[in-house]
Amino acid sequence: xxxxxxxxxxxxxxxxxxxxxxxxxxxxxxxxxxxxxxxxxxxxxxxxxxxxxxxxxxxxxxxxxxxxxxxxxxxxxxxxxxxxxxxxxxxxxxxxxxxxxxxxxxxxxxxxxxxxxxxxxxxxxxxxxxxxxxxxxxxxxxxxxxxxxxxxxxxxxxxxxxxxxxxxxxxxxxxxxxxxxxxxxxxxxxxxxxxxxxxxxxxxxxxxxxxxxxxxxxxxxxxxxxxxxxxxxxxxxxxxxxxxxxxxxxxxxxxxx
Amino acid sequence: xxxxxxxxxxxxxxxxxxxxxxxxxxxxxxxxxxxxxxxxxxxxxxxxxxxxxxxxxxxxxxxxxxxxxxxxxxxxxxxxxxxxxxxxxxxxxxxxxxxxxxxxxxxxxxxxxxxxxxxxxxxxxxxxxxxxxxxxxxxxxxxxxxxxxxxxxxxxxxxxxxxxxxxxxxxxxxxxxxxxxxxxxxxxxxxxxxxxxxxxxxxxxxxxxxxxxxxxxxxxxxxxxxxxxxxxxxxxxxxxxxxxxxxxxxxxxxxxxxxxxxxxxxxxxxxxxxxxxxxxxxxxxxxxxxxxxxxxxxxxxxxxxxxxxxxxxxxxxxxxxxxxxxxxxxxxxxxxxxxxxxxxxxxxxxxxxxxxxxxxxxxxxxxxxxxxxxxxxxxxxxxxxxxxxxxxxxxxxxxxxxxxxxxxxxxxxxxxxxxxxxxxxxxxxxxxxxxxxxxxxxxxxxxxxxxxxxxxxxxxxxxxxxxxxxxxxx
Numbered sequence: 030x031x032x033x034x035x036x037x038x039x040x041x042x043x044x045x046x047x048x049x050x051x052x053x054x055x056x057x058x059x060x061x062x063x064x065x066x067x068x069x070x071x072x073x074x075x076x077x078x079x080x081x082x083x084x085x086x087x088x089x090x091x092x093x094x095x096x097x098x099x100x101x102x103x104x105x106x107x108x109x110x111x112x113x114x115x116x117x118x119x120x121x122x123x124x125x126x127x128x129x130x131x132x133x134x135x136x137x138x139x140x141x142x143x144x145x146x147x148x149x150x151x152x153x154x155x156x157x158x159x160x161x162x163x164x165x166x167x168x169x170x171x172x173x174x175x176x177x178x179x180x181x182x183x184x185x186x187x188x189x190x191x192x193x194x195x196x197x198x199x200x201x202x203x204x205x206x207x208x209x210x211x212x213x214x215x216x217x218x219x220x221x222x223x224x225x226x227x228x229x230x231x232x233x234x235x236x237x238x239x240x241x242x243x244x245x246x247x248x249x250x251x252x253x254x255x256x257x258x259x260x261x262x263x264x265x266x267x268x269x270x271x272x273x274x275x276x277x278x279x280x281x282x283x284x285x286x
Numbered sequence: 287x288x289x290x291x292x293x294x295x296x297x298x299x300x301x302x303x304x305x306x307x308x309x310x311x312x313x314x315x316x317x318x319x320x321x322x323x324x325x326x327x328x329x330x331x332x333x334x335x336x337x338x339x340x341x342x343x344x345x346x347x348x349x350x351x352x353x354x355x356x357x358x359x360x361x362x363x364x365x366x367x368x369x370x371x372x373x374x375x376x377x378x379x380x381x382x383x384x385x386x387x388x389x390x391x392x393x394x395x396x397x398x399x400x401x402x403x404x405x406x407x408x409x410x411x412x413x414x415x416x417x418x419x420x421x422x423x424x425x426x427x428x429x430x431x432x433x434x435x436x437x438x439x440x441x442x443x444x445x446x447x448x449x450x451x452x453x454x455x456x457x458x459x460x461x462x463x464x465x466x467x468x469x470x471x472x473x474x475x476x477x478x479x480x481x482x483x484x485x486x487x488x489x490x491x492x493x494x495x496x497x498x499x500x501x502x503x504x505x506x507x508x509x510x511x512x513x514x515x516x517x518x519x520x521x522x523x524x525x526x527x528x529x530x531x532x533x534x535x536x537x538x539x540x541x542x543x544x545x546x547x548x549x550x551x552x553x554x555x556x557x558x559x560x561x562x563x564x565x566x567x568x569x570x571x572x573x574x575x576x577x578x579x580x581x582x583x584x585x586x587x588x589x590x591x592x593x594x595x596x597x598x599x600x601x602x603x604x605x606x607x608x609x610x611x612x613x614x615x616x617x618x619x620x621x622x623x624x625x626x627x628x629x630x631x632x633x634x635x636x637x638x639x640x641x642x643x644x645x646x647x648x649x650x651x652x653x654x655x656x657x658x659x660x661x662x663x664x665x666x667x668x669x670x671x672x673x674x675x676x677x678x679x680x681x682x683x684x685x686x687x688x689x690x691x692x693x694x695x696x697x698x699x700x701x702x703x704x705x706x707x708x709x710x711x712x713x714x715x716x717x718x719x720x721x722x723x724x725x726x727x728x729x730x731x732x733x734x735x736x737x738x739x740x741x742x743x744x745x746x747x748x749x750x751x752x753x754x755x756x757x758x759x760x
Contacts, residue, residue, distance in 0.1 A: 108717035120712040124730025134716040
């Protein structure tokens with residue numbers, strides 16, 4: 030059982046501009062939470078802050094993972110503790126193949142979970158697992174020997190994000206606009222991949238502008254996010270309501286909208 | 287939890303210390319006094335029982351060395367600080383050369399074991415030469431190659447046993463007064479490799495030489511001469527390390543290569559001297575018609591390296607490649623690069639340079655591309671990329687281009703980049719530490735070169751980069 034708690038979380042940019050203004054949220058394994066908000070509402074900032082991006086300053090509140098305060102922890106320690114962020118815009122690492130990258134990342138996580146002692150996955154086992162996951166997510170095997178995200182199409186990048194998630198087996202996954210740039214077939218595959226992982230061992234926080242992805246990943250909770258705050262909460266039906274009426278209702282109330 | 291910077295920096299030192307930076311007691315057959323003189327040159331020549339022409343060649347070279355000023359470019363002030371009077375120019379560790387590792391004195395044998403040379407020999411090498419201080423203490427070539435007429439000897443033995451062919455090429459590619467350090471090497475040279483590959487012979491596995499400095503303030507001056515006859519092929523690999531001392535050592539080699547018609551020579555260097563070694567080396571190859579010469583030059587260690595492997599493309603359709611990696615960390619200056627001179631028609635060359643600087647290190651590319659009048663339809667491409675890891679570090683690019691022919695196709699590209707915070711964050715968000723993430727980005731940056739190496743050396747190169755990177759966490 031994993032739990033991520035955001036307690037009155039405030040986040041600002043390096044120049045002090047406040048972006049996230051007091052978020053309280055608890056995500057547990059087995060649950061899918063959706064954060065829905067308009068462009069510029071601070072959704073991605075929230076995702077980065079949870080993952081530990083150094084350019085975003087937590088100016089108040091706490092991030093707690095399984096009872097441990099990780100507000101000050103580095104991004105690597107958070108990942109080792111079981112957090113995963115699927116990026117909206119994954120970065121290219123020229124010269125490093127997807128396979129080599131994933132093997133090193135997986136072994137870094139295994140080492141941390143093994144009390145700092147090396148515990149590399151044997152190569153044949155890694156290969157078997159990797160090929161199986163690639164096939165599950167309909168990722169072309171040819172991508173395995175390509176350089177990570179280097180020259181990948183938008184769809185390939187997103188699939189490879191989910192492939193990384195499937196390999197690293199996080200306890201809490203944050204998906205930042207994973208639906209953007211995906212056609213409907215790719216979206217289904219990616220969503221299925223996420224849905225399969227959600228269960229007793231993983232909870233998910235799906236950040237999105239549109240309802241589209243939520244047709245395939247059923248949210249248990251929907252949080253409407255405007256001006257860096259959760260302004261309304263509900264079940265899956267809230268997402269459908271948003272699909273029709275948009276965010277206008279809340280944006281009018283916002284001071285800085 | 288993350289290590290503190292101090293822990294990591296200490297970790298690095300001890301890691302080099304344990305793996306390469308150790309030293310063993312000196313129990314030598316002969317050790318010269320410090321400093322350079324005509325008496326010393328005589329002593330070296332007498333120890334080697336050389337012909338008179340070589341003794342004279344050495345004395346004349348010393349005159350050239352003494353007469354030439356130090357270069358004012360390249361290493362700058364660091365170069366001016368070499369204390370030539372404090373160096374030991376000749377140390378002969380053992381009286382005779384061994385053909386079996388077991389025959390070496392225990393301390394020296396243990397050194398090679400720790401460096402993994404006997405093991406590498408068994409696994410993937412066709413021949414090995416192991417130089418300790420001034421002399422090659424172990425040398426061996428697979429018998430099947432000896433039977434095909436391949437010569438792989440230390441250079442002193444080659445002079446004794448094959449004087450005719452030796453004399454035909456020695457000092458012809460790099461004249462004794464080519465530059466101050468070539469003159470120094472010509473005066474006090476000792477050891478190095480001599481290779482002759484007969485026409486049509488392809489040596490599939492690499493030949494390797496390993497150069498080890500053990501004594502403090504040592505000067506090592508090996509001399510290498512490689513002749514690849516028509517349509518023959520050899521891949522020669524050299525590695526080098528030294529103990530960590532607080533005062534300086536000097537390594538100044540001369541490497542001359544002739545690749546005859548249709549032949550191919552690949553010369554790979556993994557230079558990993560400790561950070562108190564001056565590494566001032568002259569390397570030059572001549573490629574005849576249809577021949578290929580490739581320098582793969584990895585510079586990771588040393589205090590100051592000045593080295594620009596050169597290829598003179600003399601024959602029609604000769605091809606040259608220089609792949610250079612220079613990695614400068616704290617207190618290091620790598621002035622590396624390459625030179626290609628097109629003389630024959632239809633000659634082609636590619637220079638690819640990747641330099642990395644961190645923790646105040648300085649890495650640069652200095653290269654020459656020259657096309658002589660008459661070298662029509664020559665083609666060349668120079669690509670130099672620099673990666674700077676922090677604000678204190680520095681990268682320089684000095685691309686010299688001289689073209690005396692109109693009918694040519696020349697390209698030059700240069701990029702300078704920094705490791706992006708976003709790339710680092712992306713990798714760290716997958717569980718890699720900052721050092722691991724930086725090392726991964728750097729490994730990717732040099733991948734166009736490491737992919738050219740045989741697997742064992744690619745692994746070694748990546749491991750050394752990893753080691754270098756461990757100090758970059760601030």
